Amino acid sequence: MSRADDVLQETFLTISDKANDFVIGTDFVAWACTIAKYKVLEECKRLGGKATAVLSPEVVEALCVVQHPSTDDREGEKLQALTMCLDTLPPSMRRAIELRYTRAHTASEIASLFGWSTDSVYVILSRARAALEKCINIRLKADGG
Known part of the structure; x- marks a missing residue:
C-alpha cells in the first residue's frame, strides 16, 4: 500500500474516532477536509527532507479549500x-x-x-x-x- 493510501486510511480512522465531535448542522465536508489536511501536514513533516516532492503547507492549504457545488434550494x-x-x-x-x-x-x-x-x-x-x-x-x- 502506498503512503498516500496509508494517510487516507489514517484520515478515515480519525474521522470515525472523532465522529462524536462533529456538530450536526455544520459543514461535514469542511470538517472532514480539515482532519485530512492535518493528516497530510503530519506526513509531510514526518518525511521532512527525505521525500523528493513534499508539498509545502501552503500548497496543502490550497488543495484543502472546500469547493461546494451550487447549493440545493430545496x-x-x-x-x-x-x-x-x-x-x-x-x-x-x-x-x-x-x-x-x-x-x-x-x-x-x-x-x-x-x-x-x-x-x-x-x-x-x-x-x-x-x-x-x-x-x-x-x-x-x-x-x-
Missing part, C-alpha cells in the same frame, strides 16, 4: 421531509437508523444491542433507507417538486 425541504419520514418508521427500524447514522455504531454492534444477527441489521437498514427514500420523494413531490 435542502431545507429535504431535511424536513427526512425528519418527518423518520417518524413514520417502526420504532426498531428508527432506532437502528439512529444507532448507525447518528451514533456511528457498526452493524455488529447494533446486532449485539438488539439481539439480532448482523445480516438482519443489514436487511433492516436497507429496508429503512428504501422506505425513507420513497417517503422523502413522495413528500417533496407533494410539496411541488
Whole structure:
C-alpha cells in the first residue's frame, strides 16, 4: 500500500474516532477536509527532507479549500421531509437508523444491542433507507417538486 493510501486510511480512522465531535448542522465536508489536511501536514513533516516532492503547507492549504457545488434550494425541504419520514418508521427500524447514522455504531454492534444477527441489521437498514427514500420523494413531490 502506498503512503498516500496509508494517510487516507489514517484520515478515515480519525474521522470515525472523532465522529462524536462533529456538530450536526455544520459543514461535514469542511470538517472532514480539515482532519485530512492535518493528516497530510503530519506526513509531510514526518518525511521532512527525505521525500523528493513534499508539498509545502501552503500548497496543502490550497488543495484543502472546500469547493461546494451550487447549493440545493430545496435542502431545507429535504431535511424536513427526512425528519418527518423518520417518524413514520417502526420504532426498531428508527432506532437502528439512529444507532448507525447518528451514533456511528457498526452493524455488529447494533446486532449485539438488539439481539439480532448482523445480516438482519443489514436487511433492516436497507429496508429503512428504501422506505425513507420513497417517503422523502413522495413528500417533496407533494410539496411541488
